[in-house]
Amino acid sequence: MAKKQFKTESKKLLDMMINSIYTHKEIFLRELISNASDALDKLYFRSLTDDSILLSRGDYAITLFADEAERTLTIADNGCGMSREELENNLGTIAKSGSFDFKREHTQEQEDISIIGQFGVGFYSAFMVADRITVESRAHGADEAWRWESEGADGYTIEPCEKVEAGTVITLHLLPDTEDEKYGEYLNEYKLRGLVRKYSDYIRYPIKMEVSESRAVEGDEDKFETVKTLKTLNSMVPLWKKNPSEVSEEEYHGFYRDKFFDFDPPAKVIHVRAEGLATYEALLYIPAKAPYNYYTTEYQRGLQLYSSGVMIMEKCEDLLPDYFGFVRGLVDSADLSLNISREMLQHDRQLKVMAKAIEKRIRTELEKMLANDREKYEAFFDAFGLQIKYGLYADYGAHKDELKNLMLLRVGKEGKYTTLGEYVSRMPEEQKAIYYACGETVDRIALLPQVEAVEDRGYEVLYLSDDVDEFALRMLDEYEGKKFANVCTEQLDIASDEEKEQIKQKNADASALLAYMKEVLGDEVQAVRLTSTLKHHPVSLASEGGLSVEMEKVLNKMPGAQGAKATLVLEINAEHAVAAKLTSLYESDRERVADYTKILYAQARLISGLPVDNPAELSDLVCSLM
Numbered sequence: 030m031a032k033k034q035f036k037t038e039s040k041k042l043l044d045m046m047i048n049s050i051y052t053h054k055e056i057f058l059r060e061l062i063s064n065a066s067d068a069l070d071k072l073y074f075r076s077l078t079d080d081s082i083l084l085s086r087g088d089y090a091i092t093l094f095a096d097e098a099e100r101t102l103t104i105a106d107n108g109c110g111m112s113r114e115e116l117e118n119n120l121g122t123i124a125k126s127g128s129f130d131f132k133r134e135h136t137q138e139q140e141d142i143s144i145i146g147q148f149g150v151g152f153y154s155a156f157m158v159a160d161r162i163t164v165e166s167r168a169h170g171a172d173e174a175w176r177w178e179s180e181g182a183d184g185y186t187i188e189p190c191e192k193v194e195a196g197t198v199i200t201l202h203l204l205p206d207t208e209d210e211k212y213g214e215y216l217n218e219y220k221l222r223g224l225v226r227k228y229s230d231y232i233r234y235p236i237k238m239e240v241s242e243s244r245a246v247e248g249d250e251d252k253f254e255t256v257k258t259l260k261t262l263n264s265m266v267p268l269w270k271k272n273p274s275e276v277s278e279e280e281y282h283g284f285y286r287d288k289f290f291d292f293d294p295p296a297k298v299i300h301v302r303a304e305g306l307a308t309y310e311a312l313l314y315i316p317a318k319a320p321y322n323y324y325t326t327e328y329q330r331g332l333q334l335y336s337s338g339v340m341i342m343e344k345c346e347d348l349l350p351d352y353f354g355f356v357r358g359l360v361d362s363a364d365l366s367l368n369i370s371r372e373m374l375q376h377d378r379q380l381k382v383m384a385k386a387i388e389k390r391i392r393t394e395l396e397k398m399l400a401n402d403r404e405k406y407e408a409f410f411d412a413f414g415l416q417i418k419y420g421l422y423a424d425y426g427a428h429k430d431e432l433k434n435l436m437l438l439r440v441g442k443e444g445k446y447t448t449l450g451e452y453v454s455r456m457p458e459e460q461k462a463i464y465y466a467c468g469e470t471v472d473r474i475a476l477l478p479q480v481e482a483v484e485d486r487g488y489e490v491l492y493l494s495d496d497v498d499e500f501a502l503r504m505l506d507e508y509e510g511k512k513f514a515n516v517c518t519e520q521l522d523i524a525s526d527e528e529k530e531q532i533k534q535k536n537a538d539a540s541a542l543l544a545y546m547k548e549v550l551g552d553e554v555q556a557v558r559l560t561s562t563l564k565h566h567p568v569s570l571a572s573e574g575g576l577s578v579e580m581e582k583v584l585n586k587m588p589g590a591q592g593a594k595a596t597l598v599l600e601i602n603a604e605h606a607v608a609a610k611l612t613s614l615y616e617s618d619r620e621r622v623a624d625y626t627k628i629l630y631a632q633a634r635l636i637s638g639l640p641v642d643n644p645a646e647l648s649d650l651v652c653s654l655m
Contacts, residue, residue: 032184054158054210058221059228060151061104061199063339065091066232068108068197072169075109082169093225093238093262095216100203102159102215107196111166116177116187120152120164156181158212159201169195222262231267231338231361238262267338269312269361273300285314289357293317296409299358299394307382309362313391316355319412323355330354332387335361348384352420352432353391355413360387388431395435399448407446410437418501426504433505439492441484444471447491449508457487461522462514465491467499467579468638477636478566478602479516485564486523490516496583517579517637518572519598524561532561535603542615546599546626553630555596559603567607570633571598578637599630624650 069089076082084107094103111119155162160180167174174192179185192198203212214220218240225236239257246252268276268284281298285291297315313332322328330351331344338361348360364379399406410417414437421432437446452463464483468474474492475481483490493499502513514520524532536543536559546557555573563569572578572595584593601608607629614622631647634640641647 032186034184055215055224056228057154057158057201058104058215058224059339060154062091062225062229062232062236064151065104065106065108065197066234066339068106068110069234070108072107072109072195075169089234091232091234091236093221093236095218095221095238097213097216100213100216102201102203102221103198104201105196105198107194110168110171110195110197111175112168112171113175113187115168116164116166116175120177120179120185155199155201158203158215160204161202163200163202164197165190165192165200166197167192167195171195225262228340229338230263230340231265231270231335232263233265233338235261235265236263267310267335267361269300269302269310269359270338273302276300281312284312285357288359289314291316291320291357295357296405297394297398299390301387301390303386307362307379307386308364309360309383311358311360311387311390313356313358313387315391315395315409316357317408317412319355324415328354332356333359334365335359336365337361337363341365347380348387350384350388350420350428351423352416352428353388355416356391392431392435399435407437410446415495415497418495418497422497422501422504429505433508436501438465438498439471439494440489441492442471442475444492447489452489452491453509453511455489456511460488462512462520463491463508464488464514464516464521465493465499465502466516467493467577470494473638477517478563478569479521479571481566482562482564483516483521483523488523493579496586499577499579500583515572515577517570518577521562521571528561532559532603535559539608539612542612542622545615545619545622546611549623549626550599550630553597554599557599557601557626559608560600561603563600563602563605565602565605567602567605568629568633568636569600570637570639571600572596573598578639582638599633601629624653628654 069091072082072084073086073089076084089107092103092105094105095101096103162179164177165174166177174190175187176190177185177187203215204210206213218238221238222240225238229236237259240260240262241255242258243253243255246254268280278298281300282294285295285298294317295314296317299311299313299315301309301311301313303309303311311332320328329344330349331342331346331354332348333340334342334345334348345360349356360383362379362383395406395409398409417432417435421429421436433449437448438452439445440447440452449463456463466474466477466480468477471492471494474490474494480490491502493502499515505513507513512520514522539559543557543559547554550557560569570578572581574596576584576593576595578595578597581593581595601611607625611622611625614625628647628650631641
């Protein structure tokens with residue numbers, strides 16, 4: 030029989046289809062099963078108005094046969110089948126889709142019809158694993174069957190064949206194994222079962238295959254035999270397609286455990302069935318604990334993406350913003366604009382609408398948890414709060430308004446959580462700003478002299494111990510009209526007008542001493558000054574300008590750090606005995622003042638959590654005092 034040529038621009042196009050469009054060879058099985066599902070859907074659709082179709086819904090099925098001896102894999106269905114003309118049109122023309130034509134002809138909505146394939150190239154993905162493909166098909170109601178066969182881009186043949194029942198049987202003659210590719214694995218029972226569960230678990234028709242099972246020998250329970258049993262490999266009914274009122278908590282948790290391998294129950298289940306600008310179902314889970322690799326580059330965020338129950342992408346990052354990257358789950362929509370490979374999405378309006386709606390729903394559910402179950406929310410924030418704070422800071426604060434009310438921060442020595450709204454609601458009327466202090470731990474922050482001074486006046490201080498905290502607050506700038514103020518900077522303004530006048534005068538009186546101390550320290554500090562905000566503490570460091578001491582430490586920990594340096598001011602407690610001692614020594618023993626200045630500066634650096642540049646010099650100075 031003469032070989033016919035494909036009705037396309039040739040071998041180059043088919044080679045591109047086979048070798049470039051699909052990134053994973055295993056995708057071929059998903060494509061062929063999806064095509065079979067479409068054929069069943071078409072016949073079922075016709076049965077609604079054609080009494081000659083005697084099959085009931087339960088009779089439809091897709092069957093897999095693996096023959097290791099012949100190295101063939103067969104995918105069979107009892108759907109609508111194809112006539113010679115349809116074989117010629119659909120398989121003889123690359124990118125010609127019978128499913129697309131069917132969908133276009135039947136535009137009226139049918140609740141129980143779901144046509145998956147629309148681009149007509151999925152069939153050719155089978156050439157990634159096979160060097161010859163045979164298709165035997167008989168259209169429903171036809172008197173004859175036809176065999177289509179091809180070995181690739183060189184063309185195909187069509188001839189009559191014997192086939193009793195309507196439907197289609199596709200047989201793949203697998204390529205020989207190579208050192209790099211083991212095509213024979215697609216005949217392995219466990220491999221096939223895994224691929225069906227991974228990509229086609231929610232095809233609405235049963236996908237059947239003979240599988241090996243061990244069972245006791247009849248009459249002798251101590252002996253076992255391996256038998257072949259025809260089993261359904263897919264679950265068919267997606268949990269997310271059910272009405273939420275019909276799904277129990279145990280079912281939700283069981284699905285989460287089996288799908289995402291997390292044995293801790295999720296903190297929150299979000300089941301969405303949306304219609305309107307975007308029609309989709311989503312089943313989202315907020316984990317109770319962060320995966321071990323969550324804060325590493327190994328972790329891949331994203332939701333599984335399905336189209337009409339067929340998995341298209343394992344991780345669709347575009348459906349989740351980074352700051353909600355901890356959410357696990359899936360989205361299923363028949364409205365997506367897929368490209369010809371079904372593996373890559375067009376970045377169209379539909380996807381963006383879905384992503385925006387999903388982000389809003391997650392945020393709303395977290396706000397409800399915060400309002401109604403504070404203990405659970407605090408446990409969630411312990412696990413993923415860092416991600417929320419990074420989200421608030423990222424993208425130049427583009428999402429700060431959406432996330433600021435989800436943020437919890439520690440307040441006071443006890444380190445209790447508070448929201449910014451709660452903090453502001455407790456502020457005394459005369460309090461000018463939202464005060465915060467930074468450090469490695471809550472305990473270390475509590476020891477800062479400025480913190481004690483602020484709290485002594487009845488004002489609460491936010492204790493920021495995560496690297497991103499101050500950056501996030503700087504990005505917010507203010508909350509409900511109240512500015513943020515780092516108590517260890519010039520932003521601290523808690524003195525009364527009278528106190529300000531007094532300290533101004535004291536600085537003027539001690540200007541010569543302070544200038545000398547600045548000369549001793551050189552470029553280490555911007556200035557030395559007296560202050561009245563340290564209570565009983567003798568000395569501290571404050572910073573001026575946009576870079577605080579804590580920000581300096583964070584930036585210098587980063588890879589490729591260029592030596593970020595805060596502008597420092599050494600503050601001396603005007604009411605402490607050390608100030609009086611320095612004043613008296615300035616006239617009589619300036620060398621001792623220089624030594625004291627270096628010691629005080631080193632002490633201030635230690636209090637602020639900064640390293641001492643010359644520990645040996647500090648040790649010698651202390652010993653000389655002793």
